[in-house]
Amino acid sequence: MSDIQRAGTTPRYSDFTVHQGVVYCVEVPPDETADIATQTAQMLASLAVLLERAGSGKGRLLLATLYLVDMADYDTVNAVWDAWVPAGSAPARACVQVGRLASPGWRVEIAVQAAVEP
Numbered sequence: 001m002s003d004i005q006r007a008g009t010t011p012r013y014s015d016f017t018v019h020q021g022v023v024y025c026v027e028v029p030p031d032e033t034a035d036i037a038t039q040t041a042q043m044l045a046s047l048a049v050l051l052e053r054a055g056s057g058k059g060r061l062l063l064a065t066l067y068l069v070d071m072a073d074y075d076t077v078n079a080v081w082d083a084w085v086p087a088g089s090a091p092a093r094a095c096v097q098v099g100r101l102a103s104p105g106w107r108v109e110i111a112v113q114a115a116v117e118p
Helices: 036-053 071-084
Strands: 004-007 016-019 022-027 061-068 092-097 108-115
Touching: 016 036, 022 036, 036 071, 036 108, 061 071, 071 092
Parallel strands: 061 092
Antiparallel strands: 004 016, 016 022, 022 108, 061 108
8 A cells, every 4th residue: 555645646647645744736727828817826726725635725835836937927926825825824935937837828837735734
C-alpha cells in the first residue's frame, strides 16, 4: 500500500497529492480568454476546493509559487491573492516571471503546498 494519496489522477498529473501530512496542488487557468484578474480568481477558487477535498484549506498554506508570463500583472494578481488568503495565514511565497506557460492563453500558474488537518 502506498503512503501517497492521489486524487483525479490522469496519465500526466493528479489534481492533488498528499504525503506525510502535506498536500501539493497546481492550478492553471480554466479560461484562456479571461483577463489576469479573472484567471487568478478562477484558479484560487479551484485551489480552495482541491485543498478542502484533500483535508486542508487556504488558511493552512505553507508555500505558494506563482508563475507569471508578464510581471506587469504582478499588482493585479496580488490584489486577488490578498483578498483570497485569510488574514494572518500568508504562506512563504515566490513569484517568478517565465517566458511562457504550457498554453498560450495562460497568463499565470500557481503551485501550492499546504498542511493537512491532523
